[in-house]
Amino acid sequence: MAQAQLLGPVDIRRLADELDIRPTKKLGQNFVHDPNTVRRIVAAAELGEKEHVVEVGPGLGSLTLGLLDVAECVTAVEIDPRLAGKLGETVAEFAPERRDALRILCADALTLRPEEVGEPTALVANLPYNVSVPVLLHFLAIFPSIRRVLVMVQAEVADRLSAAPGSRIYGVPSVKASFYGDVRRAGAIGKNVFWPAPNIDSGLVRIDCFDAHTAPWDLGETTRSRVFPLVDAAFAQRRKTLRAALSKHFGSGARAEAVLRAAGVEPTVRGEKLEVADFLRIADAAEVAE
Template structure:
């Protein structure tokens, strides 16, 4: 893919913008700015963005990825908590991508506080997520916006591995199950440290999620179902080395009641949580167990 309307930011432009705004990247906000145009192009290509998409971007920073998204998507909503960065983003779009700058909408907000009223029916989520809140933010957006069909996010490599882990893996756990509640999760590549300013101490990874079509899953992705399933997932992995019978004892009231629920769901009570896939957890959460 090659850009046409947008002139992407390189290291010199990133420093120029940062100096203009008096911005010093902070660990608190997880700010590491991408300064490599080829990485931006790679992310957008991996997300399969087209002119029919309304993309929501979280933490656009100085606008590196935003410019590439404007060049490809029909509309882009950028959610930025830093008021200085949010205020500058439209000017950057006019400077580097004047032909498509009108596709941009900026929401100055904490991503975890964003509601469906703030962003109108996005079809895709593409972002370089702040590493310190990547999983909660990802799950919040998947829950809040059922219109999101595809996700392509850059996160810490270790987090990317956990999100995409399969049942039975040592790193399979709560993030793996909760992400797969919404869609098919896979690793979509690795990103080196040198494409960022400042250069982080950790490697990054790309994760893609394709939402499960309604006719290909056996559960609704609504709040009620989520509130049934997610506490069971949390309990199953809270004490990884315990069998499900023991680990879920607190959730169901006793190990005996947990065993009753597991048996009713067709799950061996002696298994551990890492052996169950999301369909198992959904089935288990739907079992009614009488109180003792």
């Protein structure tokens, strides 16, 4: 597979000028203009040639070109019609032999339906920072075919997603992401590889997703609908004990305590001490207690 020519700073400014694009904070637009950073992201994703990669927020196409170097096909989801319309032209200019491997959807990633994409095997993206966690969790929920995730997000969000139980930054994103697979920090990205340079550093997060057949728990909607509300309640007031935090969810403190004890969880601990498996046991115990 011939290597695509990647975009540099001059290319990014030219493409933006052609579209009269001025990056907006509302859409979380910061365009990567450093080819080495693109190569680093693609390498960290460890993609095979047969991959169907879905990319959210391709922008001017920096990462898209890098992904087309290694993946069999790429579906790019872009909310901005101007950027979506230009992306095909950019790929035709910089990687003409790979144009047919790219599919472009002008859509809001948060309302995307599975049938619009098919069965992607990987999510690799520089996620729009203002919606990064909702987009990530939405894609993990609707695409069980995804086996690998490599996303760039704000450094602080990367830390939270990959945090371990007991950490002060461990919370709802940490638990929900780890429901789907093994989550880890995969590197740090500085400000100067972007145009415009953001005010914050970025981080890479990698998730090696569980296979539905070998996962430690059922990954379906039924399980999520039982477990995720417990997670939300446990961290809504994170300084409260689980007995207090879950009292509204279970109707009373006494019932919350009974369920927690049945699940083998001490009622006086806080949610930040629990792993996904603990929340699953609580959900199971609640069903038995009904």
